[in-house]
Amino acid sequence: MNIMKKHEDVILFGWNENPFTFKILPDIFIGYENEIQSILSGIKGNSKVTIILGPTGSGKTTLLKHLIKNKLSSKNILYLPKPPRDPADLVNILMNFTKNSIFRKLLSRKKDVNLYNIADYMNSKIKNGHVLLVIDEANESTTETMEWLRTLSDQITNMTLVMAGLPVLENKMKSELETFYRRIDNSVKLTNLNQMETRELIKRRIERAGGEGLKPFTPRMVDMIYEKTGGFPREILRMCNSYVNEAIKKNITMIDVDLKSDIEDVKEHSVVRNAPAFRRQESKTVYDSIEEMPQKQKDIIDILSSHIKGLTPTEIVSKMNLKSYKNRDNAIRSVNNILRRMGDEGSVIRERRGKAYKYSLSGKLRTATVKS
Numbered sequence: 001m002n003i004m005k006k007h008e009d010v011i012l013f014g015w016n017e018n019p020f021t022f023k024i025l026p027d028i029f030i031g032y033e034n035e036i037q038s039i040l041s042g043i044k045g046n047s048k049v050t051i052i053l054g055p056t057g058s059g060k061t062t063l064l065k066h067l068i069k070n071k072l073s074s075k076n077i078l079y080l081p082k083p084p085r086d087p088a089d090l091v092n093i094l095m096n097f098t099k100n101s102i103f104r105k106l107l108s109r110k111k112d113v114n115l116y117n118i119a120d121y122m123n124s125k126i127k128n129g130h131v132l133l134v135i136d137e138a139n140e141s142t143t144e145t146m147e148w149l150r151t152l153s154d155q156i157t158n159m160t161l162v163m164a165g166l167p168v169l170e171n172k173m174k175s176e177l178e179t180f181y182r183r184i185d186n187s188v189k190l191t192n193l194n195q196m197e198t199r200e201l202i203k204r205r206i207e208r209a210g211g212e213g214l215k216p217f218t219p220r221m222v223d224m225i226y227e228k229t230g231g232f233p234r235e236i237l238r239m240c241n242s243y244v245n246e247a248i249k250k251n252i253t254m255i256d257v258d259l260k261s262d263i264e265d266v267k268e269h270s271v272v273r274n275a276p277a278f279r280r281q282e283s284k285t286v287y288d289s290i291e292e293m294p295q296k297q298k299d300i301i302d303i304l305s306s307h308i309k310g311l312t313p314t315e316i317v318s319k320m321n322l323k324s325y326k327n328r329d330n331a332i333r334s335v336n337n338i339l340r341r342m343g344d345e346g347s348v349i350r351e352r353r354g355k356a357y358k359y360s361l362s363g364k365l366r367t368a369t370v371k372s
């Protein structure tokens, strides 16, 4: 223990750090067991392209790091936190596979390896081995990088490509990278934890910080957090964090549903967010989740559904009834926020138009609104 000035959490709950940050902790990975099995058996079966989809905070990065650290032998795995903007960078990146490995010598001797010949090199060096290229935040990739990834994945025989990204990645690939999309032979979606897993996540986080069990949360409080967040990992952490902060402010050492009612207003906003649309146990159709959406979001969907070519946020606001907003600026800000969130969930598609962005409904949502 050091003599650093202790944070209030420590004094009140006996923790040595805040358990509820968004830190990536690969050793505390809960649930998603089927998804992990599916990814692992894909890799074992020499899957060419595995894709992991989930909204921000569903656990993609943690899952990848957990797999690499705890589930795969670490040889010949390359993890990229995001795809390179310039496809030419893939050459150096792939050359890294050869670091500390038998094929380094031959590769590094050759000066003029480039995108057009690296596949041959890799093949001659990998031989019967197997390499795993893992790319996080793949939805941020340029189309050009994606096209080269597809080509290299086709041509490097024993390479499995694992890409993780927001759900929008799937739509993007479907519409702009059809050939690549058809190469995907294993696809998993991260949605949410179940009730027991939610409990486990909270408990493991608290125990890691030096606490005991679920304390200061009561079991029924934890169940309520599950209900409220739909088991969505980032929201669980966010919600626990705000309750803890609130308890500290009020000097309360047990967080039960009573405290909850005191501070409900503050939380209500940040809570469910992504959860309903991605809840695993419930019906998966988008139509159901539209029913559950807040009115403001429904209004936007309504307007977008009759403008297939897309609208900018300002154009959307000009078609809206502004009664439920303070003023026009406020409406634009709110619309922008809602659109950003919907973009994360893959329910709208964003394209540049001059200085602004225009938004249109993604395929799945369009189908759903036609039905309604």
Ligand SMILES: Nc1ncnc2c1ncn2[C@@H]1O[C@H](COP(=O)(O)OP(=O)(O)O)[C@@H](O)[C@H]1O
Binding pocket: 021, 022, 023, 024, 025, 028, 029, 030, 031, 032, 054, 055, 056, 057, 058, 059, 060, 061, 062, 063, 201, 233, 234, 237
């Ligand atoms: N299944 C899980 N088990 C434990 N912690 C998780 C899980 N999923 C997400 N988290 C935690 O939630 C936060 C957000 O997860 P992250 O991996 O960054 O999501 P993403 O990469 O999908 O945006 C991180 O603090 C992470 O440790």
Ligand SMILES: [Mg+2]
Binding pocket: 060, 061, 062, 136, 137
């Ligand atoms: Mg991530």
